[in-house]
Protein backbone atom coordinates (compact mmCIF):
# COMPACT_ATOMS: atom_id res chain seq x y z
CA UNK A 1 0.00 0.00 0.00
CA UNK A 2 1.73 3.23 -1.07
CA UNK A 3 -1.21 5.24 0.29
CA UNK A 4 -3.38 4.31 3.23
CA UNK A 5 -6.25 5.64 5.34
CA UNK A 6 -5.70 7.25 8.73
CA UNK A 7 -7.62 9.20 11.36
CA UNK A 8 -5.72 12.46 11.51
CA UNK A 9 -6.30 15.11 14.20
CA UNK A 10 -5.84 18.81 13.29
CA UNK A 11 -6.13 22.01 15.29
CA UNK A 12 -8.92 23.62 13.22
CA UNK A 13 -9.18 26.77 15.28
CA UNK A 14 -7.30 27.60 18.49
CA UNK A 15 -7.78 24.73 20.98
CA UNK A 16 -10.42 23.11 18.75
CA UNK A 17 -9.09 19.73 17.64
CA UNK A 18 -10.95 17.76 14.98
CA UNK A 19 -10.20 14.29 13.62
CA UNK A 20 -10.99 13.26 10.05
CA UNK A 21 -10.17 10.28 7.84
CA UNK A 22 -7.45 11.21 5.34
CA UNK A 23 -5.30 9.45 2.73
CA UNK A 24 -1.60 9.36 3.67
CA UNK A 25 1.54 8.32 1.79
CA UNK A 26 3.84 5.61 3.08
CA UNK A 27 7.03 6.80 4.86
CA UNK A 28 10.60 6.08 3.76
CA UNK A 29 12.06 3.20 5.77
CA UNK A 30 15.03 4.37 7.87
CA UNK A 31 17.80 1.94 8.91
CA UNK A 32 16.61 -0.39 11.71
CA UNK A 33 12.94 0.33 11.09
CA UNK A 34 9.88 -1.76 10.44
CA UNK A 35 6.88 -0.82 8.33
CA UNK A 36 3.67 -2.54 9.45
CA UNK A 37 0.30 -2.99 7.78
CA UNK A 38 -1.95 -2.38 10.77
CA UNK A 39 -4.90 -4.78 10.98
CA UNK A 40 -6.12 -3.72 14.43
CA UNK A 41 -5.54 -0.98 16.95
CA UNK A 42 -7.39 -0.15 20.15
CA UNK A 43 -8.64 2.91 22.00
CA UNK A 44 -6.95 3.90 25.26
CA UNK A 45 -7.40 6.88 27.58
CA UNK A 46 -4.12 8.35 26.29
CA UNK A 47 -5.51 8.29 22.71
CA UNK A 48 -8.48 10.31 23.89
CA UNK A 49 -6.07 12.86 25.39
CA UNK A 50 -4.00 12.99 22.19
CA UNK A 51 -7.10 13.34 19.99
CA UNK A 52 -8.40 16.20 22.14
CA UNK A 53 -5.19 18.24 21.86
CA UNK A 54 -3.41 17.37 25.12
CA UNK A 55 0.08 18.79 24.66
CA UNK A 56 1.23 16.57 27.55
CA UNK A 57 0.75 13.64 25.14
CA UNK A 58 1.19 15.11 21.63
CA UNK A 59 3.22 18.25 20.96
CA UNK A 60 2.49 18.82 17.27
CA UNK A 61 -0.53 18.50 15.02
CA UNK A 62 -1.69 17.30 12.54
CA UNK A 63 -1.17 13.93 14.15
CA UNK A 64 -2.41 10.34 13.85
CA UNK A 65 -3.04 8.98 17.40
CA UNK A 66 -3.11 5.31 18.39
CA UNK A 67 -0.68 3.99 21.02
CA UNK A 68 -1.37 0.37 19.97
CA UNK A 69 -0.95 -1.44 16.65
CA UNK A 70 -1.07 -5.09 15.58
CA UNK A 71 -0.49 -6.28 12.04
CA UNK A 72 1.94 -7.79 9.56
CA UNK A 73 5.37 -6.58 8.50
CA UNK A 74 5.32 -4.91 5.05
CA UNK A 75 9.04 -4.10 4.93
CA UNK A 76 11.93 -4.14 7.39
CA UNK A 77 15.49 -2.90 7.61
CA UNK A 78 15.80 -4.62 11.02
CA UNK A 79 17.12 -8.18 10.56
CA UNK A 80 14.91 -9.42 13.45
CA UNK A 81 11.81 -9.02 11.28
CA UNK A 82 10.79 -10.41 7.89
CA UNK A 83 7.96 -9.47 5.53
CA UNK A 84 4.74 -11.16 6.69
CA UNK A 85 5.70 -11.52 10.39
CA UNK A 86 2.75 -10.89 12.72
CA UNK A 87 3.76 -8.22 15.23
CA UNK A 88 2.48 -5.96 18.01
CA UNK A 89 3.62 -2.47 18.96
CA UNK A 90 2.50 -0.72 22.16
CA UNK A 91 3.81 2.36 23.87
CA UNK A 92 7.19 4.06 23.47
CA UNK A 93 6.41 7.06 21.25
CA UNK A 94 3.77 5.35 19.08
CA UNK A 95 0.67 7.53 18.80
CA UNK A 96 2.23 10.27 20.91
CA UNK A 97 4.60 12.12 18.55
CA UNK A 98 5.02 9.24 16.09
CA UNK A 99 2.06 8.54 13.77
CA UNK A 100 0.13 5.75 15.50
CA UNK A 101 -2.22 2.84 15.08
CA UNK A 102 -5.24 4.90 13.97
CA UNK A 103 -3.75 4.54 10.47
CA UNK A 104 -3.51 1.48 8.22
CA UNK A 105 0.32 1.72 8.29
CA UNK A 106 2.90 2.57 10.93
CA UNK A 107 6.67 2.84 10.57
CA UNK A 108 8.59 2.38 13.82
CA UNK A 109 12.06 1.46 15.12
CA UNK A 110 12.54 -2.32 15.31
CA UNK A 111 13.24 -1.92 19.06
CA UNK A 112 9.56 -1.12 19.65
CA UNK A 113 8.23 -4.25 17.93
CA UNK A 114 7.28 -7.58 19.55
CA UNK A 115 6.47 -10.74 17.62
CA UNK A 116 2.92 -11.91 18.21
CA UNK A 117 3.22 -15.02 20.42
CA UNK A 118 1.74 -18.29 19.18
CA UNK A 119 -1.66 -18.71 20.86
CA UNK A 120 -2.71 -15.05 20.60
CA UNK A 121 -4.51 -13.68 17.52
CA UNK A 122 -3.82 -10.18 16.17
CA UNK A 123 -7.33 -9.13 17.19
CA UNK A 124 -7.01 -10.55 20.71
CA UNK A 125 -3.70 -8.74 21.16
CA UNK A 126 -5.62 -5.51 20.61
CA UNK A 127 -8.54 -6.54 22.87
CA UNK A 128 -5.72 -6.46 25.42
CA UNK A 129 -3.59 -3.65 23.94
CA UNK A 130 -1.81 -1.20 26.25
CA UNK A 131 -4.66 -1.51 28.76
CA UNK A 132 -4.28 -5.30 28.95
CA UNK A 133 -0.50 -5.12 29.04
CA UNK A 134 -0.76 -2.64 31.92
CA UNK A 135 -3.30 -4.77 33.78
CA UNK A 136 -0.96 -7.76 33.31
CA UNK A 137 2.02 -5.79 34.61
CA UNK A 138 0.00 -4.68 37.66
CA UNK A 139 -1.06 -8.24 38.46
CA UNK A 140 2.50 -9.50 37.90
CA UNK A 141 3.87 -6.94 40.37
CA UNK A 142 1.30 -8.03 42.97
CA UNK A 143 2.26 -11.68 42.43
CA UNK A 144 5.96 -10.85 42.69
CA UNK A 145 5.17 -9.12 46.01
CA UNK A 146 3.76 -12.36 47.34
CA UNK A 147 0.02 -11.70 47.03
CA UNK A 148 -1.88 -14.99 46.83
CA UNK A 149 -5.61 -15.75 46.61
CA UNK A 150 -5.45 -16.94 50.25
CA UNK A 151 -4.26 -13.47 51.37
CA UNK A 152 -7.69 -11.89 50.89
CA UNK A 153 -9.76 -9.74 48.55
CA UNK A 154 -8.24 -7.72 45.69
CA UNK A 155 -9.78 -4.35 44.81
CA UNK A 156 -9.81 -3.02 41.22
CA UNK A 157 -10.71 0.65 40.66
CA UNK A 158 -12.12 1.95 37.36
CA UNK A 159 -13.33 -1.60 36.89
CA UNK A 160 -15.40 -1.04 33.74
CA UNK A 161 -12.55 0.80 31.96
CA UNK A 162 -9.89 -0.82 29.80
CA UNK A 163 -7.21 -1.55 32.42
CA UNK A 164 -9.84 -2.29 35.07
CA UNK A 165 -11.86 -4.84 33.12
CA UNK A 166 -8.79 -6.83 32.02
CA UNK A 167 -7.38 -6.71 35.57
CA UNK A 168 -10.71 -8.07 36.89
CA UNK A 169 -10.80 -10.86 34.27
CA UNK A 170 -7.17 -11.85 34.88
CA UNK A 171 -7.40 -11.81 38.68
CA UNK A 172 -10.57 -13.94 38.55
CA UNK A 173 -8.78 -16.37 36.21
CA UNK A 174 -5.89 -16.62 38.70
CA UNK A 175 -8.31 -17.54 41.50
CA UNK A 176 -8.53 -14.22 43.37
CA UNK A 177 -11.67 -12.88 45.05
CA UNK A 178 -12.12 -9.58 43.23
CA UNK A 179 -13.99 -6.48 44.42
CA UNK A 180 -14.72 -4.08 41.55
CA UNK A 181 -15.09 -0.36 42.21
CA UNK A 182 -16.98 1.52 39.52
CA UNK A 183 -18.78 4.75 38.75
CA UNK A 184 -21.17 2.75 36.55
CA UNK A 185 -23.20 0.56 38.88
CA UNK A 186 -25.55 -0.05 35.94
CA UNK A 187 -22.76 -2.29 34.54
CA UNK A 188 -22.77 -4.53 37.64
CA UNK A 189 -24.10 -7.52 35.67
CA UNK A 190 -21.21 -7.25 33.19
CA UNK A 191 -18.69 -7.29 36.05
CA UNK A 192 -20.33 -10.16 37.93
CA UNK A 193 -20.47 -12.14 34.67
CA UNK A 194 -16.67 -11.89 34.64
CA UNK A 195 -16.61 -13.59 38.04
CA UNK A 196 -16.12 -10.51 40.20
CA UNK A 197 -17.56 -11.31 43.66
CA UNK A 198 -18.58 -7.80 44.73
CA UNK A 199 -19.25 -4.51 42.93
CA UNK A 200 -19.05 -1.28 44.91
CA UNK A 201 -19.55 2.39 44.08
CA UNK A 202 -16.53 4.49 43.15
CA UNK A 203 -17.77 7.02 45.73
CA UNK A 204 -16.59 4.72 48.53
CA UNK A 205 -13.05 5.92 47.70
CA UNK A 206 -13.52 9.38 46.22
CA UNK A 207 -14.17 11.37 49.42
CA UNK A 208 -11.24 12.71 51.44
CA UNK A 209 -11.11 11.13 54.87
CA UNK A 210 -9.05 12.75 57.68
CA UNK A 211 -8.29 9.39 59.34
CA UNK A 212 -4.73 8.28 58.53
CA UNK A 213 -5.82 4.64 58.15
CA UNK A 214 -9.11 2.90 57.44
CA UNK A 215 -10.43 -0.62 58.10
CA UNK A 216 -8.08 -3.29 56.71
CA UNK A 217 -10.22 -4.54 53.82
CA UNK A 218 -8.02 -5.62 50.90
CA UNK A 219 -4.91 -7.76 50.54
CA UNK A 220 -4.11 -5.98 47.30
CA UNK A 221 -5.41 -3.53 44.72
CA UNK A 222 -5.00 -2.39 41.13
CA UNK A 223 -5.60 1.36 40.94
CA UNK A 224 -6.15 3.38 37.76
CA UNK A 225 -7.39 6.51 39.53
CA UNK A 226 -4.62 8.10 41.64
CA UNK A 227 -5.57 11.12 43.77
CA UNK A 228 -7.91 10.72 46.72
CA UNK A 229 -8.98 7.29 45.43
CA UNK A 230 -5.44 5.92 45.65
CA UNK A 231 -4.93 7.47 49.10
CA UNK A 232 -8.08 5.76 50.38
CA UNK A 233 -7.02 2.48 48.78
CA UNK A 234 -3.61 2.66 50.51
CA UNK A 235 -5.38 3.33 53.83
CA UNK A 236 -7.65 0.29 53.28
CA UNK A 237 -4.92 -2.29 52.58
CA UNK A 238 -4.46 -4.99 55.18
CA UNK A 239 -1.13 -5.60 56.90
CA UNK A 240 1.61 -6.25 54.28
CA UNK A 241 -0.78 -5.53 51.39
CA UNK A 242 0.19 -4.00 48.04
CA UNK A 243 -1.38 -1.67 45.51
CA UNK A 244 -0.22 -1.49 41.91
CA UNK A 245 -0.75 2.11 40.80
CA UNK A 246 -0.86 2.79 37.08
CA UNK A 247 -3.26 5.66 36.38
CA UNK A 248 -4.52 9.14 37.14
CA UNK A 249 -8.14 9.34 35.98
CA UNK A 250 -9.08 10.79 39.38
CA UNK A 251 -5.94 12.93 39.80
CA UNK A 252 -2.15 12.80 39.47
CA UNK A 253 -1.87 14.20 43.01
CA UNK A 254 -1.04 12.02 46.00
CA UNK A 255 -1.54 13.55 49.43
CA UNK A 256 -1.02 10.88 52.06
CA UNK A 257 0.73 10.21 55.36
CA UNK A 258 3.39 7.53 55.72
CA UNK A 259 1.40 5.77 58.48
CA UNK A 260 0.00 2.87 56.37
CA UNK A 261 3.56 2.24 55.12
CA UNK A 262 5.27 2.27 58.50
CA UNK A 263 2.49 0.80 60.67
CA UNK A 264 1.02 -1.76 58.26
CA UNK A 265 4.03 -2.34 55.99
CA UNK A 266 1.95 -1.80 52.86
CA UNK A 267 3.56 -1.40 49.42
CA UNK A 268 2.87 1.18 46.72
CA UNK A 269 4.02 -0.36 43.44
CA UNK A 270 4.41 1.86 40.39
CA UNK A 271 3.59 0.41 36.98
CA UNK A 272 4.71 1.76 33.60
CA UNK A 273 3.89 -0.06 30.37
CA UNK A 274 5.21 2.57 27.97
CA UNK A 275 8.98 2.76 28.36
CA UNK A 276 9.29 -0.71 29.87
CA UNK A 277 12.07 -2.76 28.17
CA UNK A 278 10.71 -4.77 25.25
CA UNK A 279 11.76 -8.13 26.77
CA UNK A 280 9.49 -7.48 29.78
CA UNK A 281 6.58 -6.56 27.50
CA UNK A 282 7.19 -9.78 25.54
CA UNK A 283 7.03 -11.80 28.80
CA UNK A 284 3.56 -10.46 29.58
CA UNK A 285 2.35 -11.08 25.99
CA UNK A 286 3.63 -14.67 26.32
CA UNK A 287 1.72 -15.11 29.59
CA UNK A 288 -1.52 -13.87 27.96
CA UNK A 289 -0.94 -16.35 25.10
CA UNK A 290 -0.48 -19.25 27.52
CA UNK A 291 -1.31 -19.59 31.24
CA UNK A 292 -3.08 -16.22 31.40
CA UNK A 293 -5.21 -16.83 28.25
CA UNK A 294 -8.56 -15.22 29.06
CA UNK A 295 -11.66 -17.26 28.38
CA UNK A 296 -14.31 -15.35 26.45
CA UNK A 297 -11.84 -12.56 25.63
CA UNK A 298 -14.15 -11.38 22.81
CA UNK A 299 -16.78 -10.29 25.32
CA UNK A 300 -14.36 -7.69 26.73
CA UNK A 301 -14.28 -5.56 23.58
CA UNK A 302 -16.49 -3.86 21.04
CA UNK A 303 -15.17 -3.67 17.45
CA UNK A 304 -15.29 -0.28 15.75
CA UNK A 305 -14.09 1.24 12.44
CA UNK A 306 -12.30 4.54 11.74
CA UNK A 307 -15.53 6.52 11.24
CA UNK A 308 -16.67 5.61 14.76
CA UNK A 309 -13.53 6.96 16.45
CA UNK A 310 -14.77 10.51 17.28
CA UNK A 311 -17.74 9.22 19.30
CA UNK A 312 -15.70 6.53 21.09
CA UNK A 313 -12.82 8.92 21.89
CA UNK A 314 -15.30 11.42 23.40
CA UNK A 315 -16.83 8.65 25.50
CA UNK A 316 -13.42 7.48 26.77
CA UNK A 317 -12.36 11.06 27.58
CA UNK A 318 -15.53 11.53 29.64
CA UNK A 319 -14.80 8.38 31.70
CA UNK A 320 -17.66 6.56 29.97
CA UNK A 321 -15.61 3.69 28.54
CA UNK A 322 -17.08 0.25 29.06
CA UNK A 323 -14.46 -2.41 28.43
CA UNK A 324 -12.19 -2.26 25.42
CA UNK A 325 -12.63 -0.88 21.90
CA UNK A 326 -10.81 -2.69 19.08
CA UNK A 327 -10.31 -0.65 15.91
CA UNK A 328 -10.57 -2.82 12.77
CA UNK A 329 -8.47 -1.20 10.02
CA UNK A 330 -8.68 -3.98 7.43
CA UNK A 331 -11.48 -2.38 5.38
Ligand SMILES: NC(=O)c1ccc[n+]([C@@H]2O[C@H](COP(=O)([O-])OP(=O)(O)OC[C@H]3O[C@@H](n4cnc5c(N)ncnc54)[C@H](OP(=O)(O)O)[C@@H]3O)[C@@H](O)[C@H]2O)c1
Nearest residue numbers: 045158159160161162163182183247248249272273319321
Ligand atom coordinates in the same frame (compact mmCIF):
# COMPACT_ATOMS: atom_id res chain seq x y z
N1 LIG B 1 1.12 3.44 33.67
C1 LIG B 1 0.88 3.04 32.44
O1 LIG B 1 1.76 2.58 31.72
C2 LIG B 1 -0.52 3.15 31.91
C3 LIG B 1 -0.94 2.37 30.83
C4 LIG B 1 -2.28 2.41 30.45
C5 LIG B 1 -3.16 3.27 31.10
N2 LIG B 1 -2.68 4.04 32.10
C6 LIG B 1 -3.57 4.95 32.81
O2 LIG B 1 -4.54 4.16 33.49
C7 LIG B 1 -5.76 4.88 33.55
C8 LIG B 1 -6.87 4.03 32.97
O3 LIG B 1 -6.63 3.79 31.59
P1 LIG B 1 -7.74 3.03 30.73
O4 LIG B 1 -7.15 2.83 29.40
O5 LIG B 1 -8.27 1.88 31.51
O6 LIG B 1 -8.86 4.16 30.66
P2 LIG B 1 -10.41 3.99 30.37
O7 LIG B 1 -10.67 2.79 29.54
O8 LIG B 1 -10.87 5.32 29.93
O9 LIG B 1 -11.01 3.65 31.82
C9 LIG B 1 -10.89 4.53 32.91
C10 LIG B 1 -11.99 4.20 33.92
O10 LIG B 1 -11.67 4.87 35.12
C11 LIG B 1 -12.90 5.14 35.83
N3 LIG B 1 -12.93 6.55 36.20
C12 LIG B 1 -13.16 7.62 35.41
N4 LIG B 1 -13.09 8.77 36.11
C13 LIG B 1 -12.78 8.41 37.38
C14 LIG B 1 -12.58 9.13 38.59
N5 LIG B 1 -12.66 10.46 38.65
N6 LIG B 1 -12.25 8.43 39.69
C15 LIG B 1 -12.15 7.10 39.67
N7 LIG B 1 -12.36 6.36 38.55
C16 LIG B 1 -12.66 7.02 37.43
C17 LIG B 1 -14.02 4.76 34.89
O11 LIG B 1 -14.42 3.43 35.23
P3 LIG B 1 -15.63 3.17 36.26
O12 LIG B 1 -16.80 3.94 35.74
O13 LIG B 1 -15.82 1.69 36.23
O14 LIG B 1 -15.20 3.68 37.62
C18 LIG B 1 -13.36 4.73 33.54
O15 LIG B 1 -14.04 3.89 32.63
C19 LIG B 1 -5.52 6.20 32.82
O16 LIG B 1 -5.14 7.19 33.75
C20 LIG B 1 -4.35 5.88 31.91
O17 LIG B 1 -3.62 7.03 31.57
C21 LIG B 1 -1.40 4.00 32.51
